[in-house]
Amino acid sequence: MNKTSDKSEIPPTKPDLATEPCCKVGIATLGCKVNRYESAALEEELQKKNFSVVPFNSIADVYIINTCTVTAFSDFQSRQLIRRAHRMNPQAKIIVTGCYAQIAPRDVAMLDGVSMVIGNSLKHQIIELMQNNADASPCVLSGDLFRQKEFCNMPLASFGDRTRAFLKIQDGCNSFCSYCIVPFARGHSRSMASEDVLSAVNKLEREGYKEIVLTGIHMGLYGHDLQPATDISRILQKMCELNLDTRIRLSSIEPNEITADLLNIIKDGELLCPHLHIPLQSGDDKILQLMKRDYDTIFFRDLIEKVHSTISDIAIGVDVMVGFP
Template identity: 30%
Template sequence: MAERKSNIIIEESEAIRQKNIIKALREEFDKAYEKTGKKKLFFIQTYGCQMNARDSEKLKGILEEIGYVETDQEEKADFIIYNTCTVRENANQKVYGRVGHLKSLKKKKNNLMIALCGCMMQEDTVIDTIKKSYNHVDIIFGTHNIYKLAELIKAKLETKDMIIDIWEAHKEIVEDLPSIRKHKFKASVNIMYGCNNFCSYCIVPYVRGRERSRAPEDILSEIKALVADGVVEIMLLGQNVNSYGQTLDQSFTFANLLEALEDIEGLERIRFMTSHPKDLSDDLIKVMGQSKKICNQLHLPLQSGSTKILNEMNRKYTKEDYLELVKKIKAARPDIALTTDIIVGFPGETKEDFEETLEVVKAVEYINAYTFIYSKRTGTPAAKIKEQLPESVVKERFNQLIDTLQPFVERHSQEKVGKTYKVLIEEVNQQEKELVSGRLSSNHLVHLKGDKSLIGKIIDVKITSAMTFYLRGEQV
């Protein structure tokens, strides 16, 4: 435990140092505001997964503490930051295009500051490209040092140089820094960082680093504070939440964490993602079966129904393992709504391999699925496999997969018509202002008549009809 105490001291001192930098910048910004009467504006564009979205909340928190005000109009901003994703190579090209466009904007606004961060910045080739072709960028940092944004801004203001701060690995987890939530009634909480799985098609472990679990006391303290501030639903985030706790000095598993959350008064709903099938334990299934707060929706990525392809993907489970796991989950939680990820056209995938994927889809009967055409990702083992499939074959299989999934998606929605469910109202509907929109525990989207006074409340809603991608209902 002595080592843990030492880490706490490191983390607390770093947090204090960053807060002091934020405070000093705020004083400078306040003085500038007194002279000009204008607040500096920031614009943030987030690409990629919910981990990136959570990182952007932290970035927003730091910027607002410094004195910036958010704008949704990029051309009006004094500080522009892109939080990037690199799962697919076309994501990189999209960012390059946006950054190139900013060059003309920067010529018009001498004091415009441009920052790039996130997964894409962890690639050496990307940094080389930016230095060579996009030298109008001011600050570059990666996934491991989000909390240093204020320090990087300070360094830029003082030196006028391009600031590049990329770490190959995490050094410490810094707690208790500002964060701006999108919603007052729900929040995402990182419980761990990094990934140890090295799926052969995935770049994430190379850019997010090795797995590191946050201390349970820090997580519980953060969630209790969020609940005290009005949060009723928590989303626990990690590249593989099921392996939470493996890097801790103490014996504390993901199942233990969920049990501890069950006792927090005022917390109504618990969600989590992503769950890797190879680490989903019987203890976790038992906790899910007994919980009154864990939502009845589980995202359990399949990727392929072929054991041969799963082995090529380095997924470390078989088709039979996956189906047995689903059987256990449904036995413990009969109302479970399963969603998944499926990749079509992985190198070497045969017609028979693909048909095995369809067999799993039919056996599990997912309520929804995120389906992807395999995208060759430079830097991953799968990119070196010679048996890349013809595009025409992959597209045909992809369409066949959608046709197989769709009847199950529609049936699960139709089965809810006439029944009453608890719905967390999240927003006024963007298309029809007399409606509000919310989510069932199963994560089905539902629209109903109501106004903004319902936002953040969990109410009883009777489902009256089911469309392809949403439900309609009425408050009861």
């Protein structure tokens, strides 16, 4: 944290964002790749609208905090960032969004300095909402995620000077594991239209990115909600047919959603990185049952053997939780 900020830089009053579009905005992000993607898309859109995006630990007119709620510690970190922003500039507008804002909007609104609480369902409208809100009292706009049926696209054209790009193609989760609050924070699974995915991948490849990471909350459900329905293997096969001069990497995918088709696409083509991140969560069958995970340790062991026998040089990452229940 920067403790040497010049207090003389603090503006005397809260900014009027409807008349001061060039004001300074600081963004802080907690949590997953999807959150980081959405913050980057928001930053890009702010710059297009002539806002000046500055480091979060500097004096800004507006602070946007994109929160996480996957653990109690991430809730604590979210509150810390809100308090830090208020200390840095008590006159700033503080806008809190993301999963903690979605799950506990009233609690967030009670924190000192918070101007707006915007849930995940309205995250893509943050700029419009903050420009239209002149009310001094905290405004809470959390929305009902379970009524949201359409994928909300937040396009992102550039990742600075990085060679790796991220593309969010799916949001939400239908699994409701007993330890996980994410379905309540993100809603049901929703997928980007296949043609939009292919168009976005083509665009990123033309811009020179050598690796594109496909991200989502529950990647294995990609396409199940579309009409006509599709799946992750079929969209990857369509990408292979584009003859792209880049690599595609999958983010985490559930054990029971790794199919023979998916493994063969990774094995036979040069497009997909030989890498899978597979959440195990526990190596004990009783714990897996209590977690409401729909596989057991024998299934997971057999899966890993199948993956290795199909793709001998594949890299596999796993998630393992401790302390449950």
